Amino acid sequence: MSKYVIGLDFGTNSVRALIDDVSDGNELATHVYNYRDGVEGVIIDNTNPHLARQNPADWVEGLVESVKESVKKASENIAFSTDDIIGIGVDTTGSTPLPVDENGYPLSYSKEFEGNPNAMAWLWKDHTSANEAHKITEHAKKTAPQYLTRIGGIYSSEWFFSKLYHLLHVDEKVFDSMASWVECCDFTVGLLTGEMEPGKLKRSVCAAGHKAMFNYDYGGLPSKEFLSGLHPKLGTFRNKLYSEAHPAGVKAGELCPEMAEKLGIPAGIAISVGAFDAHMGAVGSGIKEGTLVKIMGTSTCDIMVFSKDRGGLHDIPGICGMVDGSVMDGYIGLEAGQSAVGDIFNWFVKKCIPSGYESKAKEKNMDMHEYLTTLADELNPGQSGLLALDWNNGNRTILVDPRLTGLILGMTLNTRPEEIYRALVEATAFGARVIIERVEEYGVEVRDIINCGGLAEKNPMIMQIYADVTGRPMKISRSAQTCALGAAIFGAVAAGSAAGGYDSVEDARDRMTGLKDVIYEPISENVEIYDRLYKEYKTLHDTFGLGENDVMKRLLDIKESVL
């Protein structure tokens, strides 16, 4: 008699429901619902390129549809019964907060604020709050530097309080009307449990710790005094937030009858506290102490965990986040990342590929990435004479500096597109090595590396280059849906062993995750050449990233002054 869990993965453009077998993590059925509002689910403003919002109505609709459809698919299997679903977990993008009323409903549901993007969810990649982020950082540096130590020293414009502060500046009416400011991963859990009122929500420590400076050592959220120093109304607003936050796997509640009816599954199913996609994806990839999980897509997110009692490791300079319980209860979750990886390759393919290449790719029935990869794969390491820095979207780890830009050198009059493409791939691999060296330097040993996400799944050349550049084997997560699988795992933990689930994340992980057979082993001749190239990369990294030559920032200053 199998038991099943549902993982819900709320992404930028869609929501995915995944039904997994609790015993081995095997996928029974999955369904993706694409958001309807905005451009591929993102509400934009043509007069303000920094704005990116999301309509929470899409989440509700998507939740219902994706679960209903995946249950329908699973039901084709005669072994499956909805009565055997024991738990549900949720992962979402973040920080993606929205203003809610006293019942926990989105403010955009009200007549007054209908269609107002400020009353909708502020998507993770909304960058309207840059000034506020800067003010928060400066204010914290002066008055409460401890708030910055676990988040890499700079508070980001993508995060919870920057967005709240900006909302206060641009739409005080919405600010004054809301009863709370809630992350997507908490809101969607509330939808399932029916406990939506802000005071009853079980907030995620992953969201709280990584994005809202929440830490029990400092009394939870930043103090009223600190927030008042930014704006009196922010200080007052602290009461409308929360004083507790929980790791995923903790049971947030049970599926409420109203939602159960909509989904066509029984009420009472255990619902886990939510978390962010990368953090749950790391668990879906099989993370444990000593494992680095790399979630590789348009950007890369690096996740590790280590024991709380290890001591002395809390402050690793340049690591964007270290939060107790953000990945697994009982461990410090460590988050690092590269602001652009696949995005750099996409930029290059869109902006820099001549038509001759397009027609050849078409002839071979390949997309441009595949075609360039076949050409780039024929090159030896070092053969192009090129070297690049992977900073087209700034540097998140270890420099924590959005005001850095790309660099490429070594071009001759014969330099070809595939050579540049390979140099860009190598640059992201060098960036990955910098992160590994930094955490190891501070005592967090990286014993193995598991990769997941589109780039890891689809591009053996990229994986081989990462193996050769880091000198370490690259493993690939077995599941192609590690985030949704991670969410399902937490559903099984919230259910507990008595219900047929698990009592610890470790047990659930060991049973429900695995690796693909292929492992990319480093090739020693290549490792040797890349060691030399990495030295050159690191010199450029330090020259342009550590203040010796701040030309990139001065160019941005000039750019901004002439626009």
Added chain:
Amino acid sequence: MSKYVIGLDFGTNSVRALIDDVSDGNELATHVYNYRDGVEGVIIDNTNPHLARQNPADWVEGLVESVKESVKKASENIAFSTDDIIGIGVDTTGSTPLPVDENGYPLSYSKEFEGNPNAMAWLWKDHTSANEAHKITEHAKKTAPQYLTRIGGIYSSEWFFSKLYHLLHVDEKVFDSMASWVECCDFTVGLLTGEMEPGKLKRSVCAAGHKAMFNYDYGGLPSKEFLSGLHPKLGTFRNKLYSEAHPAGVKAGELCPEMAEKLGIPAGIAISVGAFDAHMGAVGSGIKEGTLVKIMGTSTCDIMVFSKDRGGLHDIPGICGMVDGSVMDGYIGLEAGQSAVGDIFNWFVKKCIPSGYESKAKEKNMDMHEYLTTLADELNPGQSGLLALDWNNGNRTILVDPRLTGLILGMTLNTRPEEIYRALVEATAFGARVIIERVEEYGVEVRDIINCGGLAEKNPMIMQIYADVTGRPMKISRSAQTCALGAAIFGAVAAGSAAGGYDSVEDARDRMTGLKDVIYEPISENVEIYDRLYKEYKTLHDTFGLGENDVMKRLLDIKESVL
């Protein structure tokens, strides 16, 4: 009663004949003959990309055809008579030497060496002799450093002795069989005068001084001892070369009856000593003391002249050549340049422009350079946030270093092709400013700048950027054929005033050259921004060019080791 002169311009792909009015330099007729042998006149070897040769039979055929056809066109003008042609001047590419027999005929004319590329002319851009160039430089540094002071400190693989030395290494039979090694500009003058025997040729001091280390201060060509130190046969060969060299404008002889008949013009016309295209082009642009003439094409050649009696100015570090009389008799000719200018833009257009741009350019009926220029022209200085180094083909002046490569920084995920295009144009302008600052630093004042060549003629955006980057007005030479006009001017000087020509180059220049009406004046807001960007360029220039970070060379080392 007008008098006329003929200028002959032997280029890489074709030869042009130009018939000008002696009184005002006005063009009466012109004709271009495209070489037949090889690829657009260049004999290449698919197994050796460094090889570039030229069939001297093309020169002979081209000389006859282009003169005959231009005379035919001129004859449509009833005022014109071939009896009124008083002089002929010749400019050519260089260093482009060829092996000749005792009668001065190309060795490739003989049965034995027919079709042998080593027995043809070694075109200026033949790079097969890199090793030999290096050996010559090292040998001179150790034993005769004075030979290097006037040529920028490094003997180039493109030059006379490198090619002669390489010929000895790869085809000793050709080496042993030849009676001399003759530059194209001397060979073609011999064709006209009929005095082709090596001992009778009037060699050009422009070729001798800039490419063969010839200097009367050191006894002419490098000593027998020096050459023997490279190879005993080279030492012996010195006797087959020359001990005198002459500035253009000196009469080399008169048109011989045999050639006169072929050309359909009277025998006895004065023939000037030859010189290189850039040097004669500078005169065709109206060069005088204080004027910098920039000949802008795939690469840029910078020419200046200054008085011999000025003193103390001979050694300007990083200036590739300073030769007494190489431009005008009585002045030191100074040659500097940028190894790639138009070539960088061509590389970018060929290798990095997406098909969307191609179709839009086609729609607008523009070539890609025109289309990118219209887009790039809409950008403000500094707006792209990009900065580039113009070293895709190394750096000729002031670093004299072929082992430097391109660099571009400042890219984001939104960087567009036209932004990169503009950044590349700006990089070449910064490179031009470095040269100006260097010569002024050593006391050679640049009072005005005259531009000629394709880029200067056709692209106002480029000229405006050069004006804004240098903070100086950019003037454009009136003639579109400055090299051939310069050659014609020297024909008029060789003829002398008694024959209706001129007795000095200065007089001929003042009467026969002029400027276009348009002058690109610097725009002060732009100058200000470019001053800031230039400072950044200069820092990168020094970091990567002066040894602080030799990453470009190390990348080339690695590249060469893995190929």
